[in-house]
Amino acid sequence: MKTAIIGLPMVGKTSLFTILTGVHEAGRVGAMEIRIGVARVPDSRVEALAEIYAPPKVTHAAIEFVDFPSISKETLREPSYLASLRVADSIAHVVRIFDDQSVPHEKGDVNPERDIADVDTELILSDLVVVEKRIERLDKDRKKIKDPGLDREYELLVEAKARLEDNQPLRTLELDDEDEKRLRGFQFLSQKPILYVLNLGEGDASRLHEIEEEYRAKLLPGRPNAEVSAICGNIEAELVELPAAEAAEYLTSYGLKESGMNRMVQAVYRLLGLMSFLTAGETEVRAWTIPINSTAVKAAGAIHSDFEKKFIRAEVCNWKDLVANNGYPGLREKAQLKLEGKEYIVKDGDVLVIRHS
Ligand SMILES: Nc1nc2c(ncn2[C@@H]2O[C@H](COP(=O)(O)OP(=O)(O)OP(=O)(O)O)[C@@H](O)[C@H]2O)c(=O)[nH]1
Ligand SMILES: [Mg+2]
Secondary structure (H helix, E strand, O other): OEEEEEOOOOOOHHHHHHHHHOOOOOOOOOOOOOEEEEEEOOOHHHHHHHHHHOOOEEEOOEEEEEEOOOOOOOHHHOHHHHHHHHOOOEEEEEEEOOOOOOOOOOOOOOOHHHHHHHHHHHHHHHHHHHHHHHHHHHHHHHHHOOOHHHHHHHHHHHHHHHHHHOOOOHHHOOOOHHHHHHHHOOOOHHHOOEEEEEEOOHHHHHHHHHHHHHHHHHHOOOOOOEEEEEEOHHHHHHHOOOOHHHHHHHHHHOOOOOOHHHHHHHHHHHHOOEEEEEEEOOOEEEEEEEEOOOEHHHHHHHHOHHHHHOEEEEEEEEHHHHHHOOOHHHHHHOOOOEEEOOOOEOOOOEEEEEEEO
8 A cells, every 4th residue: 555745845755754664865855756665554552462472573564655756737747757646545745834944935935725725736637637538538439339337437527527627626526336446447636535744843843733633623624535644744853763762752842742653654544444453473473454344354365365265263352352361371261262254344453363274
């Protein structure tokens, strides 16, 4: 799963990307290349389980981030830029809130709501071009061939066009599975789930939650599949350099409880419709990524395709119970380990042992 980091020039995209993924090289301002990195999904449950087993291997879930050059009408016409953006599963739009005289703003002043509206509109216009082209093509084809599939696609695209012309993103379309499939191939930009990442200055750090709430209230009503996450890029950049104990102290000195980067990654994870289940043992403690509402047999498949094919049942417990009992033997004694079949819906924080033939 890939999340594209986009935004206007000099808003802190590359700085964020570097903090998230640890990918440093070529991180110069104004770089034109598109870069991919992997971010660990922070998960305190993994650490708690690792304390019991002290395994040689501890593996967190991971998601990909892609650092894009600044977005504009022009870059959205570049085939390679557009192609890379189209294949992203979600978008993180970095919005500049920090005020810093030494960092120029493309539009002369800091105005987050204007910037959000402008970038949203560029994505919408880019989709409109695709929709109009396809409608034109369908107009011709439908005169030659009678096909209910084409007729439905035409109807859908006419609806999509109306939304876009009304400056509404395609995220607002409510689609059933069939229609969703009909549109999927277009990889519309304004249909992708979006996280607005508010990049605050240090001066605003103590008001971070307040500012986040303020923007949530302003932005989210009427915007499905969107989320808001506030972070303070400069503080986060310092944090990654510090050992854990000092990092906690550093956060407290700004009146913060948790790294904003953690909250941002978790927000992306939710937006992508993902969750984690865990496996724990002497050799490895690990978080695995699955779509929310996955069955036990699908979860088994995330570990190994053979486990899915040869699935017999899953032994399931909640991670807290496993920690409280200091491992499986205690759980078994108290009969807190449940046997579940293929169709069991895995819950966030379940620890699984897959029994297979
Ligand atoms: N004060 C302040 N400066 C920041 C912050 N984040 C980034 N900057 C500065 O802004 C400049 C641009 O940062 P980048 O991370 O390269 O921004 P970008 O969005 O990738 O820029 P382009 O790729 O050139 O569009 C650098 O000089 C950073 O040091 C921040 O949170 N606060
Ligand atoms: Mg950059």
